[in-house]
Amino acid sequence: MIYLNNNCRFVEKRLLFFCFTFSLFFSSLFTFAQQQKDYREITLWQKGLPNTNGTEEAPNEQKGIYQPTIRIYLPAKEQATGRAVIAFPGGGYHGLASDREGFDFAPYFNQQGIALIVLLYRMPFGHKEVPFSDAEESIRLVQEHAAEWNINPKDIGIMGSSAGGHLASTIATHTTEALRPAFQILLYPVITMDSTYAHKGSLHNLLGTNPSLDTIIRYSNEKQVTDVTPRAFIALSNDDTIVPPANGVNYYLALNRQHVSASLHIYPTGGHGWGIKKDFKYHQAFLLELQQWLTSF
Secondary structure, X not given: OOOOOHHHHHHHHHHHHHHHHHHHHHHHHHHHHHHHOOOEXXXXXXXXOOXXXXXXXXXXXXXXXXXXXXXXXXXXXXXXXXXXXXXXXXXXXXXXXXXXXXXXXXXXXXOOOOEEEEEEOOOOOOOOHHHHHHHHHHHHXXXXXXXXXXXXXXXXXEEEEOHHHHHHHHHHHHXXXXXXXXXXXXXXXXXXXXXXXXXHHHHHHHHOOOOOHHHHHHOOHHHOOOOXXXXXXXXXXXXXXXXXXXXXXXXXXXXXHOOOOEEEEEEOOOOOOOOXXXXXXXXXXXXXXXXXXXXXX
């Protein structure tokens, strides 16, 4: 039999507390790791790329070289509504902010019964057709797997942030009827290629330094809206100095002129690139307004 004095009992209690805390910590890490791995990935173009962006280097995200891939986050089967969102992160057509404008949105959408699919698309490097072909292929793949993933192929929307917003709005205004999304969510989007209020980095990375007038007009999506363009939720900050707010505002006006349902949200501050970051002052308001919009149709 072992007898403990008061000091020993104190040490024993501290040791038990340490072990309990230690086990909780690693249990949390294990749970977090499980959550982080709760997705699947599919590489696009498994039979070979349809086009090239001019680089033969191996994928290297630091250089903006991506293997075109979709990462799929599915809600629990009993919660699934059949709706899906394909996210196109931004990065000025030079790289991808895939966490805050992509992967980190998964719990938000999944808790609403909505599947989230994040596209890692190739940068153009002067070959403007490349990101658009990847985006269209991502929609085709989701349609192909719709039954397997409990998705309604007629309720697949797209979400684009910054330059990803330009990619999304280009798909919304240019793609074929078969691939046209059901809705679009645009966060502080690049919309125009008009140099008077375009995001210069996106313009040059996509179209080069001396694009023709016809090319500028073709990829200025406020000029490409028709009455079949999908409904839109547009959110931006009034003090955005990276992508002028006129991009999103003019796109909203173009949709409104064509009698396309659209919801425009301009937050007083926040700058650019907030995505789902919690330190964005209007984070909760943004998530609530987006949720309300998603339940409106």
